[in-house]
Amino acid sequence: MKEDAFCEEGDIVLADASEDVDDIGKAIEIVDIGGQRLVSGLHTILASRIDHRIVVGFGAYLYASSGVRKQIQQRAQGAKVLGISKTQLAEVELAYPTEAREQQKIAHCLSSLDEVIGLESHKLDALKNLKKGLMQQLFPQDVA
Structure with missing residues (x-):
């Protein structure tokens, strides 16, 4: 498995598929993995911090904010099952201090x-x- 497939502290794991618009793109932040090697799993997108601009512990709140959630929901596509791609996710604008x-x-x-x-x-x-x-x-x- 490639090294960049493993999660690191501060990474965000997002659901890339859902039957419900409210659940598409729901995110968790990897805060403490205790030295374990962890992969994000199926039907997820692993978003790593760029240059550590977002501090560990802040990312989950940022991705749960109404502005980010709305952008993700607007970009989701599909009829019965909604999905969002890495490309669509990259278009989401993140406003943060x-x-x-x-x-x-x-x-x-x-x-x-x-x-x-x-x-x-x-x-x-x-x-x-x-x-x-x-x-x-x-x-x-x-x-x-």
Whole structure:
């Protein structure tokens, strides 16, 4: 396998096919691979950073932004299954701060919010389970 086929930290892996316009081009960022050799897989496009202009941790938020998502969705082609090519993806304009420190601050802020949202989601799930348990105790199914 060619060396450039392996993911590196900061690379973006995008879905190149989807049956749903909302999922085409969805992206993840490779943040920490722990020294492992990792390939992006089928039906994906591996986008590597050029000259490390985008700091690790910022890329996922950039590709999830509404402006980038809209451009990707507009370029997707197909009837039943949508697809986007590397050429079409290369046409997507990325607007981002050029200062690494500013990108880091933005990524840190958004990451902190993601953590809070995750914690609140766990709390909500726990409350829903508590309610379900109470409902089962208050309204048993075995009615005489």
